[in-house]
Amino acid sequence: MPAALTYPGVYVEEIPSGVRTITGVATSIAAFVGRAAMGPTDRPVMTTSWDDYVRRFGDLDVAYPLGFAVRDFYLNGGAQAIVVRIFKSAASQLAQLDAKGLALEAASPGPWGNTLRVRVTKTEAAKLSDVATLLGVTANDLFNLAIRDTKTGATERFINLTATKASPRHVTGILLNESAFVRTKAGSTPKDPTDVHKTLKADNVTPIEDVWADDTASTKVAAAVSDSDALAAAADFGKEGDGSGVYMLRQADLFNLLCIPPDTLTGDVPTALHADAAAYCVKRRAMYIVDPPSAWTSVDAVKPDDLGISGQNARNAALYFPRVVERNPLRGDQPETFVASGALAGVMARTDVTRGVWKAPAGVDASLTGVLGLSVALNDQQNGLLNPIGVNCLRTFPIVGNIVWGARTMRGADALGDEYKYVPVRRVALFIEESLFRGLKWVVFEPNDEPLWGQIRLNVGSFMNDLFRQGAFQGTSARDAYFVKCDKDTTTQSDINHGIVNVVVGFAPLKPAEFVVLKIQQMAGQIQT
Numbered sequence: 001m002p003a004a005l006t007y008p009g010v011y012v013e014e015i016p017s018g019v020r021t022i023t024g025v026a027t028s029i030a031a032f033v034g035r036a037a038m039g040p041t042d043r044p045v046m047t048t049s050w051d052d053y054v055r056r057f058g059d060l061d062v063a064y065p066l067g068f069a070v071r072d073f074y075l076n077g078g079a080q081a082i083v084v085r086i087f088k089s090a091a092s093q094l095a096q097l098d099a100k101g102l103a104l105e106a107a108s109p110g111p112w113g114n115t116l117r118v119r120v121t122k123t124e125a126a127k128l129s130d131v132a133t134l135l136g137v138t139a140n141d142l143f144n145l146a147i148r149d150t151k152t153g154a155t156e157r158f159i160n161l162t163a164t165k166a167s168p169r170h171v172t173g174i175l176l177n178e179s180a181f182v183r184t185k186a187g188s189t190p191k192d193p194t195d196v197h198k199t200l201k202a203d204n205v206t207p208i209e210d211v212w213a214d215d216t217a218s219t220k221v222a223a224a225v226s227d228s229d230a231l232a233a234a235a236d237f238g239k240e241g242d243g244s245g246v247y248m249l250r251q252a253d254l255f256n257l258l259c260i261p262p263d264t265l266t267g268d269v270p271t272a273l274h275a276d277a278a279a280y281c282v283k284r285r286a287m288y289i290v291d292p293p294s295a296w297t298s299v300d301a302v303k304p305d306d307l308g309i310s311g312q313n314a315r316n317a318a319l320y321f322p323r324v325v326e327r328n329p330l331r332g333d334q335p336e337t338f339v340a341s342g343a344l345a346g347v348m349a350r351t352d353v354t355r356g357v358w359k360a361p362a363g364v365d366a367s368l369t370g371v372l373g374l375s376v377a378l379n380d381q382q383n384g385l386l387n388p389i390g391v392n393c394l395r396t397f398p399i400v401g402n403i404v405w406g407a408r409t410m411r412g413a414d415a416l417g418d419e420y421k422y423v424p425v426r427r428v429a430l431f432i433e434e435s436l437f438r439g440l441k442w443v444v445f446e447p448n449d450e451p452l453w454g455q456i457r458l459n460v461g462s463f464m465n466d467l468f469r470q471g472a473f474q475g476t477s478a479r480d481a482y483f484v485k486c487d488k489d490t491t492t493q494s495d496i497n498h499g500i501v502n503v504v505v506g507f508a509p510l511k512p513a514e515f516v517v518l519k520i521q522q523m524a525g526q527i528q529t
Helices: 050-057 065-075 111-115 129-135 171-178 245-251 271-284 311-316 341-354 380-389 423-439 450-469 493-497
Strands: 030-034 045-047 081-085 096-099 102-106 116-121 143-149 155-161 182-184 257-259 287-290 317-321 324-328 334-338 391-397 401-405 482-485 504-507
Touching: 030 065, 030 245, 030 341, 045 050, 050 065, 050 081, 065 081, 065 334, 065 341, 081 245, 096 116, 102 111, 102 116, 111 116, 155 171, 171 182, 245 271, 257 271, 257 341, 271 287, 271 311, 271 317, 287 341, 287 423, 311 317, 311 423, 380 391, 423 450, 423 504, 450 482, 450 504
Parallel strands: 030 081, 030 257, 257 287, 287 317, 317 391
Antiparallel strands: 045 081, 096 102, 102 182, 116 143, 143 155, 324 334, 391 401, 482 504
16 A cells, blocks of 8 residues: 655555466376385375385385386386375284383384384493483383395384373374384374394303394394285275375375376276276376277287276376387396386476476387387377377387387377377467466466556566477567467456456477478479470
C-alpha cells in the first residue's frame, strides 16, 4: 500500500515488478519398483549413486532383478533414482535379537537380518562421570552397543546409550536415526541390559579372537525369518486404494520415468500391471518404460496390443525390444539376458543432460553401456516391421555398438497419427506442464483481471523464451516457436465469476529426423537448353 502522506517532502515506495521466475523441473528422476534384499518398505527412498543404493537396499542378488536395473541406470548416466521396495508377507518378517535383555529387531524385513549379531559392553564408571552428569543419568545407566552384519562385515558402534531416562542418548532415538541395522523392538519398553558380553576367555587372560563368532561375546538372531513372497500378480506390485507398491510414489514429490523390472530375471511383469502403470504415469506426468515379455523371442512374436496399454495412456508409455545381454558378476561374468528399462532410463537421463529433454534418446550417441549384445539381433527389414507399430528397436551396428534405434511412444503407430507420436515431444510437453503447474501456484486467489493476466503472460512467456533460446522449439523467431495467451478472450466474464483463469500455451515441438532421405542426381554435363 502507498505510504500515508502527512508531511511535505519526498516519499519512496518500492513497486513489485511482477516477475516471478518459473524454474524448469527435473526431467530424469527414475522410479524403480520391486523386491530388494533389505531397506525400507513403507516409503519411496531417493538414491543418488549405485553405492547409495547398495548401502540402503543391498548389493546385486540374482533373486532381485531390481538391483540390476538400478545398476544399469547409474551405469548409463542416471543421477537420481527413487526406489520403492515391496515386501509381500502376511506375518512380520523382522529378525529379533536379545541384547542381554534389551529387545531389538532388524530395521527392515527380510532374511538379510538373520546374519546380524549384537554385542553389549560397558565403560568403567569412573571414566563416565562427566558424561553421565551431562546426560542426567548415572554412570551405571550407560552402555555401549555394537551391531555387525556377518555377511558383509559391516559394523555399527554406539557408545554411552541409555534406556532408563529420556536423554539425547536414549537407545530408541539413537538407533532410529543412526542405525541402518536395528531398532528397539516395536511395542516394547527399552530396558537396561541385564549383563554385558564377555571380553575374555575363561582364564580371564586370553582375549577372544573373534567376538562375532563366540556366543558368549555376542548374540545372534533368536529365530530366522523368511523372504518376501514372490510378486506374481499385478496387485502384488501395489494397490491404489491403500497406496502400496507403485502407488507409494504418491509420497514422492516428483519422478519422470517409471521402471518396473519383472520379479525374476527370466520372468515377466504381470500384463495387467502395464495398463495400471501407464495410467498412473498420466496422473504424475511421467513416462513408463515398458520391457518386452520374455516370450518375444522373434519379430513375429511382438504384439504390442497384448500388453493392454491403449488410448491416451499409451502416450505416456514407450516400448523397447528386445531385451539385452549383459555379464552377470554373480555367476562368473557369464552372459545372461536382462530387461533394458534401467539402462534406457539412464540413456534418457544422459541425453537430457548433454542435449536436453527435447532431443530424442536414440541414435548413434544413445549407446547402451555395459551391454554385450541383444537377445534378438534385428536387421533393417525387421526394424521396418516394428517401427510403424510403435515399437522402439535396440540395434547393434559395427563400430557404434549397441544403441537405441527408436523414439516412439506406444501411441506412435503410423495408423494412429497421434500428435504425441514421439517420446521427446511427449516428454517436452510433460516438462512444460509440470513446470508451469508448480510455477503458477502463486496465481491462486489473486484478483482475476488484466493486471494478473499480464503478470502471467510475462512469467510464462519468459519461461518459454528461455526454452526457445536453448533450442527446444522449431522456428527462427519466438513468434514461430511458441505463444502464451491469457486475456479477456481466454478468460470470459463467466469464467471470472466462477473463479477461473485460463492460460493457453502453445509450442512448436522439435520432431526427430526419423527418416533421412538422400536425393542424388547426375548433372546433365554440357548440354545446352
